Amino acid sequence: xxxxxxxxxxxxxxxxxxxxxxxxxxxxxxxxxxxxxxxxxxxxxxxxxxxxxxxxxxxxxxxxxxxxxxxxxxxxxxxxxxxxxxxxxxxxxxxxxxxxxxxxxxxxxxxxxxxxxxxxxxxxxxxxxxxxxxxxxxxxxxxxxxxxxxxxxxxxxxxxxxxxxxxxxxxxxxxxxxxxxxxxxxxxxxxxxxxxxxxxxxxxxxxxxxxxxxxxxxxxxxxxxxxxxxxxxxxxxxxxxxxxxxxxxxxxxxxxxxxxxxxxxxxxxxxxxxxxxxxxxxxxxxxxxxxxxxxxxxxxxxxxxxxxxxxxxx
Amino acid sequence: xxxxxxxxxxxxxxxxxxxxxxxxxxxxxxxxxxxxxxxxxxxxxxxxxxxxxxxxxxxxxxxxxxxxxxxxxxxxxxxxxxxxxxxxxxxxxxxxxxxxxxxxxxxxxxxxxxxxxxxxxxxxxxxxxxxxxxxxxxxxxxxxxxxxxxxxxxxxxxxxxxxxxxxxxxxxxxxxxxxxxxxxxxxxxxxxxxxxxxxxxxxxxxxxxxxxxxxxxxxxxxxxxxxxxxxxxxxxxxxxxxxxxxxxxxxxxxxxxxxxxxxxxxxxxxxxxxxxxxxxxxxxxxxxxxxxxxxxxxxxxxxxxxxxxxxxxxxxx
Numbered sequence: 236x237x238x239x240x241x242x243x244x245x246x247x248x249x250x251x252x253x254x255x256x257x258x259x260x261x262x263x264x265x266x267x268x269x270x271x272x273x274x275x276x277x278x279x280x281x282x283x284x285x286x287x288x289x290x291x292x293x294x295x296x297x298x299x300x301x302x303x304x305x306x307x308x309x310x311x312x313x314x315x316x317x318x319x320x321x322x323x324x325x326x327x328x329x330x331x332x333x334x335x336x337x338x339x340x341x342x343x344x345x346x347x348x349x350x351x352x353x354x355x356x357x358x359x360x361x362x363x364x365x366x367x368x369x370x371x372x373x374x375x376x377x378x379x380x381x382x383x384x385x386x387x388x389x390x391x392x393x394x395x396x397x398x399x400x401x402x403x404x405x406x407x408x409x410x411x412x413x414x415x416x417x418x419x420x421x422x423x424x425x426x427x428x429x430x431x432x433x434x435x436x437x438x439x440x441x442x443x444x445x446x447x448x449x450x451x452x453x454x455x456x457x458x459x460x461x462x463x464x465x466x467x468x469x470x471x472x473x474x475x476x477x478x479x480x481x482x483x484x485x486x487x488x489x490x491x492x493x494x495x496x497x498x499x500x501x502x503x504x505x506x507x508x509x510x511x512x513x514x515x516x517x518x519x520x521x522x523x524x525x526x527x528x529x530x531x532x533x534x535x536x537x538x539x540x541x542x543x544x545x546x547x548x549x
Numbered sequence: 550x551x552x553x554x555x556x557x558x559x560x561x562x563x564x565x566x567x568x569x570x571x572x573x574x575x576x577x578x579x580x581x582x583x584x585x586x587x588x589x590x591x592x593x594x595x596x597x598x599x600x601x602x603x604x605x606x607x608x609x610x611x612x613x614x615x616x617x618x619x620x621x622x623x624x625x626x627x628x629x630x631x632x633x634x635x636x637x638x639x640x641x642x643x644x645x646x647x648x649x650x651x652x653x654x655x656x657x658x659x660x661x662x663x664x665x666x667x668x669x670x671x672x673x674x675x676x677x678x679x680x681x682x683x684x685x686x687x688x689x690x691x692x693x694x695x696x697x698x699x700x701x702x703x704x705x706x707x708x709x710x711x712x713x714x715x716x717x718x719x720x721x722x723x724x725x726x727x728x729x730x731x732x733x734x735x736x737x738x739x740x741x742x743x744x745x746x747x748x749x750x751x752x753x754x755x756x757x758x759x760x761x762x763x764x765x766x767x768x769x770x771x772x773x774x775x776x777x778x779x780x781x782x783x784x785x786x787x788x789x790x791x792x793x794x795x796x797x798x799x800x801x802x803x804x805x806x807x808x809x810x811x812x813x814x815x816x817x818x819x820x821x822x823x824x825x826x827x828x829x830x831x832x833x834x835x836x837x838x839x840x841x842x843x844x845x846x847x848x849x850x851x852x853x854x855x856x857x858x859x860x861x862x863x864x865x866x
Binding site for chain 1 (some may be wrong): 687694
């Protein structure tokens with residue numbers, strides 16, 4: 236598996252926005268407009284966002300774009316190379332690959348986003364409890380995070396998938412498994428933010444004003460810890476898509492005939508001698524989406540955490 | 550230094566215990582319990598299972614069972630494979646060398662490629678080459694390992710026919726170093742790409758940081774040649790954190806190795822893990838999970854010690 240385990244540590248810093256020097260801040264600029272302008276300055280991130288939007292649209296509009304059934308075998312059309320009728324070619328039972336890539340994209344994108352939603356939820360919960368309560372609770376939770384991060388994540392993913400095999404629909408299993416085994420980085424991140432925010436004056440002030448703990452966490456601490464969470468969530472979707480496709484490629488994730496980009500490549504392993512295009516297009520789809528998400532994540536990091544950019548520009 | 554090392558080792562021990570405890574809990578979380586493999590066996594009655602539970606101590610409190618399991622584990626009794634009916638320790642022992650050969654070669658190749666590129670992009674910051682490498686690094690980090698493996702097989706194995714499609718040696722032939730290297734090329738290339746992308750970016754950032762330091766200005770002011778400043782003064786300091794990065798990368802490398810071994814039919818520990826997963830051979834799975842986690846903890850410990858040894862600044866007084 237090629238993506239970094241830790242969604243938070245994620246990718247190294249990318250290109251600096253080309254015209255970053257021009258961020259003179261006008262007095263009337265709202266925080267939101269400032270953030271937007273910084274994001275727009277990251278050209279690759281903007282292009283990537285457009286590419287992603289196009290892919291999502293295409294995947295949603297799949298049935299309108301393609302006259303073929305994604306799962307129905309057409310035994311007269313086996314292993315046709317790419318042509319105007321079948322732009323991505325056909326597979327070992329004559330199914331149109333473009334159609335299957337579009338339908339597979341629904342599953343891959345859905346699994347990616349839902350798995351990250353679960354992971355972020357768990358990570359924020361554990362991190363917030365740990366960072367806010369401190370003490371023994373913090374020590375116990377963080378040592379547990381250390382332990383979980385000492386296992387290669389793919390091994391745990393495989394183990395959990397084997398445990399749960401056939402108990403639930405495969406889409407649900409993979410969302411649960413990915414979600415419950417990917418929260419550790421976010422938990423560390425949120426805990427770190429909470430620990431440093433706790434020392435700040437506005438939290439002191441809120442406490443002195445008698446703010447309740449629940450209010451303190453939800454209204455004061457969490458909103459101020461949001462920036463790195465958003466970046467981690469974005470990069471996490473890329474990691475989750477790669478993990479899903481890896482598991483499906485190995486045969487544990489999404490079960491056929493439902494297409495996912497990963498299980499289409501599983502077929503490719505046996506078919507690539509006769510039809511190399513079977514191996515090319517689903518992989519290209521994963522690659523394109525993951526690159527685009529990574530660039531968007533990098534752009535968000537620049538936009539939401541200006542200090543990060545300044546540090547880099549020294 | 551000795552004190553630091555001792556303290557660091559003491560910190561790693563609870564983590565190791567934690568890892569074995571979680572592994573133990575996972576064994577017991579096996580659907581139907583550790584004896585589930587016998588449930589569908591017509592030769593074994595429910596009474597037999599009850600008796601087995603008693604003789605194996607499965608009716609005792611969990612922490613007693615954990616200590617017993619730990620004792621067995623530490624004395625090399627890792628249980629028997631359900632599928633192969635052989636000791637787990639022996640089975641892992643047969644495979645681990647092949648995985649280490651693969652991963653070791655990957656580390657060497659990754660560093661040999663990433664270090665020059667990383668230094669170059671730092672020196673030529675914001676040049677066209679720098680932007681190009683950055684873009685390629687992002688692409689490399691976004692590449693699914695298994696897809697890269699498939700593409701390499703299609704192009705260099707099936708298409709050009711210059712490298713074998715899989716396996717560790719030509720079947721039937723006796724051991725030959727060239728043959729082994731020939732079989733290593735594609736799996737190592739598959740596994741190295743991510744690392745090259747990652748380390749290049751890392752070294753670029755740390756070199757840029759080091760280049761702003763006072764001692765670099767001093768070296769330049771002394772009139773040293775720029776190559777000397779770069780290689781003797783800057784690189785040595787910039788490369789130090791790579792020790793830690795390499796250790797932190799190990800879990801990813803284990804995962805990548807599993808996928809790569811699967812695609813290239815490399816008879817390593819990852820492939821054994823996968824084969825055991827398809828057979829629900831839990832004792833082998835647990836053994837491998839525990840071994841890999843232990844190696845990861847050991848590698849992080851070692852990296853900390855090496856880093857502290859090389860760089861006195863990180864040693865706490």
